[in-house]
Amino acid sequence: MPRPNRFTNVVRFGPVQVGTYYDGRGRTKHVAACTAPRCDFSADYHGRPAAELAARTHRCNP
Numbered sequence: 001m002p003r004p005n006r007f008t009n010v011v012r013f014g015p016v017q018v019g020t021y022y023d024g025r026g027r028t029k030h031v032a033a034c035t036a037p038r039c040d041f042s043a044d045y046h047g048r049p050a051a052e053l054a055a056r057t058h059r060c061n062p
């Protein structure tokens with residue numbers, strides 16, 4: 001059941017992007033994803049502040 005994600009309010013904190021999307025089941029989710037090469041960090045959060053905090057404090061694996 002592929003479902004395209006439409007991200008809104010995308011902002012960037014260093015290499016990490018935070019975006020908000022609607023999961024199609026009545027919920028809004030917030031994702032923080034690192035765009036740095038070889039860093040697979042990505043996580044969903046229920047709240048925008050939590051996602052932004054995670055993005056701001058993220059450190060890529062050495």
Ligand SMILES: [Zn+2]
Nearest residue numbers: 034036039060
């Ligand atoms: Zn990273």
